[in-house]
Amino acid sequence: MQDIRETVRKNYAEKITNKVNSCCDNSQHSISKDLYLVDNLENLDLALIATSFGCGNPTALAHLNQGEVVLDLGSGAGLDVLLAAKLVGPKGKVYGLDMTDEMLLVAKENQKKANIANAEFLKGHIEDIPLPDNTVDVVISNCVINLSGNKNEVIKEAFRVLKHGGRFAVSDIVLKKPLPEKIAKDILAWAGCIAGALLEEEYKNILTAAGFVEIDIEVTRELDFTKQNFKNLIDGLSLTERTELKSSIVSAFVSGIKPC
Numbered sequence: 001m002q003d004i005r006e007t008v009r010k011n012y013a014e015k016i017t018n019k020v021n022s023c024c025d026n027s028q029h030s031i032s033k034d035l036y037l038v039d040n041l042e043n044l045d046l047a048l049i050a051t052s053f054g055c056g057n058p059t060a061l062a063h064l065n066q067g068e069v070v071l072d073l074g075s076g077a078g079l080d081v082l083l084a085a086k087l088v089g090p091k092g093k094v095y096g097l098d099m100t101d102e103m104l105l106v107a108k109e110n111q112k113k114a115n116i117a118n119a120e121f122l123k124g125h126i127e128d129i130p131l132p133d134n135t136v137d138v139v140i141s142n143c144v145i146n147l148s149g150n151k152n153e154v155i156k157e158a159f160r161v162l163k164h165g166g167r168f169a170v171s172d173i174v175l176k177k178p179l180p181e182k183i184a185k186d187i188l189a190w191a192g193c194i195a196g197a198l199l200e201e202e203y204k205n206i207l208t209a210a211g212f213v214e215i216d217i218e219v220t221r222e223l224d225f226t227k228q229n230f231k232n233l234i235d236g237l238s239l240t241e242r243t244e245l246k247s248s249i250v251s252a253f254v255s256g257i258k259p260c
């Protein structure tokens with residue numbers, strides 16, 4: 001797991017340092033394209049989108065309420081944290097957790113520019129969340145859990161920190177079919193959010209084993225690897241192999257509840 005984590009950390013440190021935007025790729029036009037509508041940016045600076053590396057828009061789907069405590073796993077440069085902070089208002093609080101110093105630095109700068117007081121960025125690992133039990137109303141995340149080499153631990157930790165009745169409301173890459181071996185074993189495809197993704201059934205099983213109920217996985221976008229803009233995410237595949245991947249890899253909104 002250390003190797004995977006270090007590869008992932010270096011990858012995202014480099015991406016944010018070079019301001020390469022969009023999840024897992026160096027093109028504007030891949031998984032992250034057009035996820036955020038200007039109308040839903042809660043008056044935040046449009047430029048924040050350029051520091052976003054997600055594959056969904058969890059705050060648009062998580063039904064956040066005023067006064068809630070939210071935790072964003074792998075908060076990156078902080079766009080979802082700042083959006084959530086606006087949605088929960090001054091009586092609420094949003095934590096962003098990330099392991100990459102370079103990301104945390106940009107996130108804190110972004111917070112300062114947006115003049116948002118009810119957000120806090122924490123350094124740490126999503127497999128070992130530095131928050132007490134039963135303290136969070138909603139766990140959000142955007143294209144991060146697929147990157148972990150120990151997803152059981154991440155989900156157990158999310159369950160632990162949630163209050164009873166709390167919501168797991170996460171955007172992630174999910175597989176509809178197993179990946180061909182050569183992609184599944186490619187560490188760069190892992191750092192690119194693909195090779196580490198769980199099959200839909202596996203995701204549900206891990207959530208159930210941790211204790212979550214009302215589990216749902218809703219596809220929000222199908223990724224078409226025959227398109228030029230997705231090519232960088234997976235290297236060395238023929239057009240036929242890319243075509244076979246069609247409908248296998250999706251962006252999804254994964255949700256569940258910690259029972260009362």
Ligand SMILES: C[S@@+](CC[C@H](N)C(=O)[O-])C[C@H]1O[C@@H](n2cnc3c(N)ncnc32)[C@H](O)[C@@H]1O
Binds near residue numbers: 075125143
């Ligand atoms: C694909 S980026 C997504 C960032 C952000 N959620 C967004 O939507 O822009 C993945 C982020 O997760 C962080 N990350 C990956 N694995 C992590 C882990 N095991 N613990 C903490 N942070 C992690 C990386 O440092 C990076 O900032």
